[in-house]
Amino acid sequence: MKIKLITGVLSLLVILCLSQFSCVSYNEVELYDLTYCDTSDVTWEYPIREILEVNCVPCHNPELHYRNVRHDNYTDELKVVNDGRLRAVVNHLPGYTRMPYQQARLPDCELELINRWLDNGAPEN
Numbered sequence: 001m002k003i004k005l006i007t008g009v010l011s012l013l014v015i016l017c018l019s020q021f022s023c024v025s026y027n028e029v030e031l032y033d034l035t036y037c038d039t040s041d042v043t044w045e046y047p048i049r050e051i052l053e054v055n056c057v058p059c060h061n062p063e064l065h066y067r068n069v070r071h072d073n074y075t076d077e078l079k080v081v082n083d084g085r086l087r088a089v090v091n092h093l094p095g096y097t098r099m100p101y102q103q104a105r106l107p108d109c110e111l112e113l114i115n116r117w118l119d120n121g122a123p124e125n
Contacts, residue, residue: 037109037113039112039113042120043117043123043125044074044117044122044123044125045124045125047113048114048117051106051113051114052071052072053071053072055099055100056099057072059101060072069085077122086114087114090106090114091111
């Protein structure tokens with residue numbers, strides 16, 4: 001009887017100890033590196049201007065504006081928005097130079113934000 005009790009207690013202790021190390025609480029974001037991309041209120045002022053400042057303005061600004069394209073202000077941005085070039089180049093569509101030039105595509109969330117902004121008529125504020 002004592003042996004069964006000791007064996008049962010030891011088994012329980014082993015299970016409790018192992019469960020402390022084997023059961024970790026992860027959520028989908030941590031397990032699959034998923035991040036939430038909030039596309040509910042996308043405007044030029046935020047977050048589009050920031051995305052373009054990092055990825056586009058270094059080559060498309062008042063001093064350096066390849067192919068006469070600028071991404072440093074809303075008025076000039078509308079030129080490439082209205083003719084469809086912005087959507088085409090950031091989404092790497094056939095027949096267009098892929099942007100950012102000689103770099104990987106923008107992260108999925110940034111592309112989703114830009115496309116949502118374009119779909120909504122490219123609002124300024």
